[in-house]
Amino acid sequence: MKTIVICSGGLDSVTLAYLVAEQRELSGIVSFDYGQRHQKEVEYARLCAEKLGVPFQLVDITAVGKVLTGSSLTDDIDVPDGHYAEASMKSTVVPNRNTIMLSIAFGMAVSNQADAVAAAVHSGDHFIYPDCRPEFIDSFEAMQKLALQDLAEIELFAPFVYQSKADIVRAGQRLQVPFADTWSCYKGQDKHCGRCGTCVERREAFHLAGVEDPTEYEDEDFWQSVT
Numbered sequence: 001m002k003t004i005v006i007c008s009g010g011l012d013s014v015t016l017a018y019l020v021a022e023q024r025e026l027s028g029i030v031s032f033d034y035g036q037r038h039q040k041e042v043e044y045a046r047l048c049a050e051k052l053g054v055p056f057q058l059v060d061i062t063a064v065g066k067v068l069t070g071s072s073l074t075d076d077i078d079v080p081d082g083h084y085a086e087a088s089m090k091s092t093v094v095p096n097r098n099t100i101m102l103s104i105a106f107g108m109a110v111s112n113q114a115d116a117v118a119a120a121v122h123s124g125d126h127f128i129y130p131d132c133r134p135e136f137i138d139s140f141e142a143m144q145k146l147a148l149q150d151l152a153e154i155e156l157f158a159p160f161v162y163q164s165k166a167d168i169v170r171a172g173q174r175l176q177v178p179f180a181d182t183w184s185c186y187k188g189q190d191k192h193c194g195r196c197g198t199c200v201e202r203r204e205a206f207h208l209a210g211v212e213d214p215t216e217y218e219d220e221d222f223w224q225s226v227t
Contacts (some may be wrong), residue, residue: 001115002027003157006105009044011182011202012120012160015172019159020118021052022175027114028055032101035065041183051178059104068095081195083226098131099140102156106144109154116155124165124201134161165205173211180214194219200226 003020007013007029020026029052031045042058049056098119105117125132141156148154160168172179184202185192192199194217203223206213 001025001155001157002113003116003118004105004109004112004114005029005118006101006120007031007045007048008120009041009046009048009183010120010198011172011177011179011184011205012122012165012168014044014048014182015168015175015177016118016120016160017048017052018175018177019171020157021054024116024157026052026054027112028057030057030059030105030108032059032061032104033065034068034097034100035062036188040188044181044183047181051181057108061100061104064100068097081222081226082197083200096131098129098136102140106148106154110148110152113152114154116157118157118159120160120168121158122160122163122165122168124205128197132161137161164208165201166208169205169209169211173209184215189218192217195222199223 001024003024004027005013005017005020007017008031017026017029029045029049031042033039033042046056046058098121102117102119108114109117119137121129121132121137130136137156137158144154144156163171169179183192184198186196186198187193192202192215194200194203199217200223202215203213203217204227206215207223
């Protein structure tokens with residue numbers, strides 16, 4: 001199936017791109033600039049597309065991002081340290097982010113005569129992000145069937161939705177994903193900070209998967225105190 005992958009440049013979505021390239025026809029990678037402080041992630045998405053030899057498209061939705069206020073990813077609010085499952089991580093929610101991105105990607109899929117849009121949501125996201133949960137994925141796909149009725153039938157491919165990040169690391173190892181060429185940290189500094197929720201989850205996932213983590217962290221040991 002001809003599939004477009006939504007790729008942030010993070011470990012999960014890059015692994016998804018490699019999985020789609022193995023199992024389907026990867027027709028392209030799309031990433032979004034919504035004004036996120038860790039905008040450097042999109043360069044890793046671009047690099048992923050280059051390595052897999054497919055077109056890359058960066059969609060500028062910064063005007064939309066400016067009105068989605070209240071998130072530490074887009075506002076002048078400190079990104080919290082700690083584990084992803086902590087209540088403090090709710091400050092990293094960008095309202096309706098996945099809904100907006102998926103809607104655009106589905107429109108692109110119709111325009112490009114693709115059969116599916118792939119998203120890398122996984123079970124570790126379920127704690128904090130409602131638009132990463134299985135109920136959302138099922139409901140969004142059902143809504144799109146109505147929105148595109150008599151125009152196209154596009155699948156929402158979310159193979160990791162019931163899997164953990166450690167499962168994704170194991171899949172990535174099998175697929176020979178260049179983990180060092182992925183970016184997770186929400187703070188967007190020179191190195192992964194090692195303290196924000198995504199850094200902690202990333203470090204923990206490699207540990208649980210029994211796979212060597214090639215990532216350089218500013219704080220190598222913080223994750224152990226919060227997991």
